Amino acid sequence: MRRHRRTRGWAWVAPALLILGVFVYLPLLQNLQYSVMEWDIYGGGSSFVGMANYEKLVGDPVFWHALLNNSAYAAVSLVCQVFGALLLAALVEGLRSERWRRALRAIYFVPSAISLTVAGLLFYFIYEPELGILNAALRGVGLDSLTQAWLGQEGTAIWAVIAMSQWQGFGYSTLLFAIAIQRIPQDLYDAASLDGVGPVRRFLQVTVPLTREMTGLMIIVTLSGAFQVFNEVMVMTSGGPNNSSQVLVSWLYRMGFGRNDFGYAAAIATVIFLLTLGVALLQLAITRKRRVEW
Amino acid sequence: MVTRTSLLGVVARTFVASFLLALAVVVIYPLLWMVLNGFKTNSELFGNPFALPLQLSWDNYVKAWNRGVSSYLVTSILVTVTSTIATVFISAWAAYGLTRMQIPFSRTVLALILGGLMLAPAVALIPLVKMFQALGLYNTFWALLILYVAFRIPFTTFLIRAYMVDLPLEIDEAAAVDGAGKARAFWSIILPMCKPILVSSVILNILFTWNEYLFAMVFTSGGDLQTLPIGLTNLMSKHGTEYPVVFAGMTIAAVPVILLFFLTQKYFVRGLADGVGK
Numbered sequence: 134m135r136r137h138r139r140t141r142g143w144a145w146v147a148p149a150l151l152i153l154g155v156f157v158y159l160p161l162l163q164n165l166q167y168s169v170m171e172w173d174i175y176g177g178g179s180s181f182v183g184m185a186n187y188e189k190l191v192g193d194p195v196f197w198h199a200l201l202n203n204s205a206y207a208a209v210s211l212v213c214q215v216f217g218a219l220l221l222a223a224l225v226e227g228l229r230s231e232r233w234r235r236a237l238r239a240i241y242f243v244p245s246a247i248s249l250t251v252a253g254l255l256f257y258f259i260y261e262p263e264l265g266i267l268n269a270a271l272r273g274v275g276l277d278s279l280t281q282a283w284l285g286q287e288g289t290a291i292w293a294v295i296a297m298s299q300w301q302g303f304g305y306s307t308l309l310f311a312i313a314i315q316r317i318p319q320d321l322y323d324a325a326s327l328d329g330v331g332p333v334r335r336f337l338q339v340t341v342p343l344t345r346e347m348t349g350l351m352i353i354v355t356l357s358g359a360f361q362v363f364n365e366v367m368v369m370t371s372g373g374p375n376n377s378s379q380v381l382v383s384w385l386y387r388m389g390f391g392r393n394d395f396g397y398a399a400a401i402a403t404v405i406f407l408l409t410l411g412v413a414l415l416q417l418a419i420t421r422k423r424r425v426e427w
Numbered sequence: 428m429v430t431r432t433s434l435l436g437v438v439a440r441t442f443v444a445s446f447l448l449a450l451a452v453v454v455i456y457p458l459l460w461m462v463l464n465g466f467k468t469n470s471e472l473f474g475n476p477f478a479l480p481l482q483l484s485w486d487n488y489v490k491a492w493n494r495g496v497s498s499y500l501v502t503s504i505l506v507t508v509t510s511t512i513a514t515v516f517i518s519a520w521a522a523y524g525l526t527r528m529q530i531p532f533s534r535t536v537l538a539l540i541l542g543g544l545m546l547a548p549a550v551a552l553i554p555l556v557k558m559f560q561a562l563g564l565y566n567t568f569w570a571l572l573i574l575y576v577a578f579r580i581p582f583t584t585f586l587i588r589a590y591m592v593d594l595p596l597e598i599d600e601a602a603a604v605d606g607a608g609k610a611r612a613f614w615s616i617i618l619p620m621c622k623p624i625l626v627s628s629v630i631l632n633i634l635f636t637w638n639e640y641l642f643a644m645v646f647t648s649g650g651d652l653q654t655l656p657i658g659l660t661n662l663m664s665k666h667g668t669e670y671p672v673v674f675a676g677m678t679i680a681a682v683p684v685i686l687l688f689f690l691t692q693k694y695f696v697r698g699l700a701d702g703v704g705k
Contacts, residue, residue, distance in 0.1 A: 141609070145524020146536050148517050149580050156577035157543050160551035160558065167553055221450075224443055239692060240451045243458065246688040247681040248638030250656035254663060254677055255461050258670070266460060269476045304454070312700045332439075361547045364640040368660060382549045382641070389553050390645065399553050406550040413545035 161406070167399035179396075186400035196401065199379040202291050206298070206380070207359035213299040214306045215351045221303070222310035223340050227332070238311055241304035249301060253368030256297040260284050260369075287377035290370050294378055298365055306351050313347035314340060353416040360408045381405050458681070465491075465675035472670055487669075491676035494666060498651070499658030500679070503637060506568065506654060510575035511632040515625060517576065518583035523613050525584075526591040527599060543581030548574075548641060556645060570646040571654070575636050583628050586698070590624035591617065627698015630691050637684055655680040 171182040190196050225237050244252060259265045260283035268280040283293040317339065325335045341348075363382035366372060372379035372387065379387075381401060389398030464472060465487050466480035521540060530536055555574070559565040564573070594617065602612040618625070643654045653661065662676045688695065 142524055142528030142530035142533075145528055146521050146530060146540065149521035149540055149584060150536065152517070152573075152577045153540060153543050153580060156555070156558075156573060157546060157551060158539075160554035161546060163554035163557075164550055221447075224447060227443075228447075237447055237451060238696075239689065240454055242688065243685055244454060246634060246684045247458075248640070248656050248684075250638070250640055250659055251461075251677045251681045254659060254673065255457055258464075258674075259457060259460075264473050264476055264670070266457075266476045300454070300457075308696070309699060312696065315700075357545070357547070361549060363549065364656070367640070367644075385549060385552070386645075389556075390648075395553050395557075402550045402553060405547055409545060409547045409550075 164399050164402050164406070167395055168403050170396045170399075172393065172395040182396065186396045187403075189397060190400050190404070195376045195379055195384060196381075198376065199381050199384045200404075202378065202380050203360050203362065205291065206295055206362055207356050209295050209299065210302070210355045210359050211352065214303050214355050215348065218303050218306035218351070219310045219341070219344065219348060220336070222307045222314055223336050225307070226311055226314045234311075238304075238308055242308050243304065244301045245305040247301075249364040250368050252297060252301045253294075253365040256293070256300075257284065257369050260293050284370050285374060287374055290374060290378040294365055294369050297369070298362070301365075306355070309351065310344060310347060313344040317343045349416070349419060353412055356412045357409050360405055360412075461674055461681070462678050464671055465678045467671050467674075469669060469671060487671040487675035488679065490669075490672045491662065491679060494672065494676075495653075495658055495662060496655075496676045496679050499653050499655045502568075502652055502658075503655045506571050506575065507633055507636040510572050510579070510636050511629055513572070513576045514579045514583050514632050515587075515628050518580050518628070519587050519618065519621065519625065520613075521580070521584050522588040522591050523617060525588055526594075527596075527617075528609070540584050541581055543578070544585060548578050552641070552645060559646065566647055566652065568652060571643060571652075574642045574646065575639065578642075579632055579635060583632065586628050586631075587621060587624055590621055594620055623694065624698055626691070626694045630687065630695045630698070633687065634684060 168186055169181060169183055170179045171185065172179045221241075225234055225241075228234050228237075259267050262268055262280070262282045262285075267283065271277065271280050281289065283289050321339050321343070322335065325339055330338065361382060362380045363386070366378055366380050366383045367386070370378040372383045376384075381404065385398045385401040385405070388394045388401065460476075463480055466483055466485075467487075468481075471478065471481060524530060525533070525537055525540070556565065559570050564570045598616060598620070599612055602616055607615070637654075638656060639654070640656045643657050647653055647657065659673070659676055659680055663673050666672050
């Protein structure tokens, strides 16, 4: 009887497990296998080459530059979409009018609802030297010397893409932080006010510690996302000019589908896997440690 | 002293309010510019970028619609509706099993289902292409449907499970006493009780599928089957000189999700608060 009931439980989780097994975990393992193989584009066969693809990777300057760009993405996103968003959420939730709080949360979120493709195309035009509003605005305030082809130069392309991503993504994390702040019991703030604690110390001593869990989660999500960036880079620059705005996934895409070098692309994918896995394990370590503390 | 601090308070308050409003303008203005540019002619576009369109002509919207946007829209709606229904249903089913049934190795099963949260889709990309080519599903509607469901099950199960854990087990026991089987209890009792989290799961999955780019680009390359994000980049490269048409296409792609967000904002925020806020 008991055994019968235990097996029946499988019927509930089997569909999810089966789909995940075949279309998520199996390809993940296959990717490791592919990364130690060389694919014959014309013959269609493949042969074992050991660590050759990884050695190629270590000597590939574009790979390192892409990794650097992903790291810049991660750093800027942490500042804007985690710490900036937390501060912003605290400012919004500190407003007296409920109507304004709700309106601002919604307005900030709108760019996150539209696709990165639309946002990317939109900023492609905003950065456009002739018809874009960025250069036009700079000219308008007399900063003509700063006008430039933002996406067309090696020095500015990746930064222009990163800036767009912040515009697109900050509202989502601000909304999540606002939800976390709303969960803080109001009497903690009231007590702090009675003690004559000013808004800055109230933020540091009440808001920051009591939203720590959400902050931890957002750090993980943001870091992991920064190493998976693809859509906006593809739409705005395709990794150019001269590979200056290449990121790991766009370089993987170019190697795999541009050059049919599947083994090398799989090796890049392994690096992305290790980076995102590292971030995930970091999260597990932190949550486990916290559980012990409690 | 009191007046000095209150004066400081007023100054700080005004400063914060102006900053928040300025930020709102920075967010809204580009979107407004996009919509307005859809009404301009090419020569107007290259004039003063801040100028308003001279007339509200829908020509560009009609052109965009006829040059493929209508078909991208149909594909996007089809893929979004089917994959959202399948994902939410399979995830709710699994969440019920994880919270209500005894399963051998249940911790491993849970780890396997939620572990998918940590995996980047790009990592599986190359093998998936080979697999779908071998299965004859490459460049078909099924490829997108299967992939969206597979990669969204972990997060959706995570949300629904967190909600179901809080539903008291007595409900199930009462149902069993009344003679209802597990499946019956799931359909008639648990699922209706999970409505808030199901609604937010549906909204989150719609937002994801509507906007997804990597899989749509790789698995529908060159086919007639293109979703809006891919179709828009095509519109850009094909009719790149007619920028106002591209702006019109972008607006058509953006408006449905913005509307969806504003119409469902209440449920959406509640779902996030229930699921991610824990």
